[in-house]
Amino acid sequence: xxxxxxxxxxxxxxxxEDVSMNCTSSSIFNTWLWYxxxxxxxxxxxxxxxxxxxxxxxxxxxxxxxxxxxxxxxxISASIPSDVGIYFCAxxxxxxxxxxxxxxLTVKP
Amino acid sequence: xxxxxxxxxxxxxxTGQSMTLLCAQDMNHEYMYWYRQDPGMGLRLIHYSVxxxxxxxxxxxxxxxxxxxxKQNFLLGLESAAPSQTSVYFCASSYGWGAQPxxxxxxxxLSIL
Numbered sequence: 001x002x003x004x005x006x007x008x009x010x011x012x013x014x015x016x017e018d019v020s021m022n023c024t025s026s027s028i029f030n031t032w033l034w035y036x037x038x039x040x041x042x043x044x045x046x047x048x049x050x051x052x053x054x055x056x057x058x059x060x061x062x063x064x065x066x067x068x069x070x071x072x073x074x075x076i077s078a079s080i081p082s083d084v085g086i087y088f089c090a091x092x093x094x095x096x097x098x099x100x101x102x103x104x105l106t107v108k109p
Numbered sequence: 110x111x112x113x114x115x116x117x118x119x120x121x122x123x124t125g126q127s128m129t130l131l132c133a134q135d136m137n138h139e140y141m142y143w144y145r146q147d148p149g150m151g152l153r154l155i156h157y158s159v160x161x162x163x164x165x166x167x168x169x170x171x172x173x174x175x176x177x178x179x180k181q182n183f184l185l186g187l188e189s190a191a192p193s194q195t196s197v198y199f200c201a202s203s204y205g206w207g208a209q210p211x212x213x214x215x216x217x218x219l220s221i222l
Contacts, residue, residue: 004151033210042113042199042213043152088151095165095206099151 006089006100013079014108021087021103022073029091029098032065032072037086037102046087047074079107111135115200115214122190122221130185130217132200140203141183142167142211143175145196152199158183159206190221 006023013019023032031050035043047058049065049072056063063074072091076083084107089100113134122128132141139160144152144167154167158177172194174186183202187194197218201211 006151035213040215042201042215044213045210048210090151092206095157097154097211098168099153101149101151 004089004091004098004100006103008103009101010104010106012106012108015079015081017079019076019079019083019105020073021089022071023089023091023100024071025091025098026070027091027093028069029093030069031092032063033090033092034061034063034072034074035088035090037088038084043088076105079105081107081109083107113200113202113212113214115198115217117217118215119218120220122187122219124190124192124221126190127186127188128190128219129187130198130200130219132183132185132202132214133181134183134200134202134212135181136202136212137180138202138204138212139180140206140211141177142201142203143173143183143185144199144201145169145194146199146216147196155185155198192221195219195221 034046037043047063052069054065060077086102088102116131142157143155146152153169156175158164161180164175176184197216200214203211
């Protein structure tokens, strides 16, 4: 089945820097979701996007649902050490939900 | 305020053994899901359920069976474990499909020797 291409695979940034990651697919999705996973825990939903072109913020996080419905991006502004973790995108259509392989974020104080 | 609870958290099995992973949710969600997570890959859906007494296959169902006898519980069974089933298994639940976000448990780390 189709997979989501998430990039970059990993990022090493300095505290205070902005972060951007994205997810692309060859297929259309009706919903895009962004999750964060910390060691030993399950993914936690950060942002859900339901309409093409939608731009949604959650604190320092901003995500957009691409116009083509085949991509989405997540930005984190002014990163802090607790932003460390793996960020996953997920695309949802009908009864099919696909996840990206994740972006591992490391923030150096 | 438990949300989604998975048991056990860790398990080591020998090839050919069987076991059942339990998922329980206290949010009265209709939908429940079982995923596996392998290094370098995103979560992949094994089976899901749209309500009590119903189950359906996901992306990677082979080698697994599931049951949803009660609305709050979703069981994942391995009848004859294989090393390829070594993974971290996550259960999730949601009010509905489509635009409804899923709530995840903390995972079960399963090793098959």
